[in-house]
Amino acid sequence: MRIRVPATSANLGPGFDSCGVALNCYLFVEVIKKTTAWQVDHSYGELIPNDENNLIVQTALKIAPNLLPHQIKVVSDIPLTRGLGSSSSAIVAGIELANRLAQLNLSENDKVKLASQLEGHPDNVAPAICGDLVIASGNGDQVNYVKHYFPDCQLIAFIPNVELKTSESRDVLPADFTYSDAVAASSIANVMVASLIKGDIVQAGKMMEQDKFHEIYRSSLLAHFADVRQISHEHEGYGCYLSGAGPTVMILAPAKATAIITQKLQALDQTAKIEVFQVDREGVQVF
Structure with missing residues (x-):
């Protein structure tokens, strides 16, 4: 059995x-065989556990505590602590591992609810499970979500060669908003989502850049953020935003602009990794 989870x-x-x-x-995640103790084969080094303390196994055991140990092999192209959902993909993989080995027959809704509870919010885990664009709201034990088609475009990721932990990135956020600020911020989000649903990537991209919830605070942690956005503006990018808690910055762009944008981004920082992604429409899959 092989489990595949998208970034x-x-x-x-x-x-x-x-x-x-x-x-x-x-x-x-490939399931190799039953063993007397959990064995997680990976190439991440000593910082990532290779036994029952691995996040994938820990998640699986929270869902199915009586799960028998197995040897599993983990291979990932998702960079760690870069704002591309590496921990969420591990949680989703663990849920699916438990689902299959314990024959739980979890529904998509069950998986989204469990993953959101374990992760704390649904923004990464829901699309990892469902694929495509997901708009979700988590409120205690209740999670409501909508999956929709994300407009066709290139997603160009500027991935700096530095780590930025989510906890550090959250520390710079304000504890509260004024009523007027909250209304302004939510109205921008509403128009952004409506634009995506309509398929208007141009307007959606413009609204992405008007965020008032977090980017204006987190940008102080990222020396490259303004420069990446400027490159997007100069070369027909639809929009540019901070991916997750960062430090990755994502540019949405037409295919014709991909080559020049990637070239400019690499020139900005030779140590950064530049990746061009498409949208995964399927979510977690088992082969």
């Missing part, structure tokens, strides 16, 4: 903790 890009600017899109970059 995700969350927030999309003003869709803070509620919007995300699945990308064609994947975590793979």
Whole structure:
């Protein structure tokens, strides 16, 4: 059995903790055989556990505590702590591992609810499960979500060679908003989502860049953010936003602009990784 989970890009600017899109970059988990103790084969080094303390196994055991140990092999193209849903993909993989090995027959809704509870919010885990664009709202035990087709475009990721932990990125956010600020921020998010549903990537991209929830605070942690957005503006990008908690910055662009944008981004920082993604429409899959 082989489980495939897509990377995700969350927030999309003003869709803070509620919007995300699945990308064609994947975590793979292959179940090898039953063993006397959990064995997780991977190439991440000593920082990532290779036993029952691995996040994938921990998640599976939370869902099915009596699950028998197995040897599993984990291969991932998703960079760690870069704002592309690496931890969410591990949680989703763990849920699917438990679902299959324990024959739980979990529905999509069950998986989204469990993953949101474990992760704390649905913006990454929901699209990793469902694929495509997902707009979700998590309120305690209740999670409501809508999957929709994300407009065709290239998603160009500027991935700096630095880590930025979500906890560090959240520390710079304000504890509260004034009523007027909250209304302004939510109205921007509403128009952004409506534009995506309509298929208007041009207007959606413009609204992504007007976020008031988090990017204006987190941009102080990212020396490259303004430069990446400027490159997008100069070369026909639809919109540019901070992916998840960062440090990755995502540009939505037409195919014809991909070559020049990637060239300019690489020139901006030779140590950064530039990736061009398409939208994953399927979500988690088992082969």
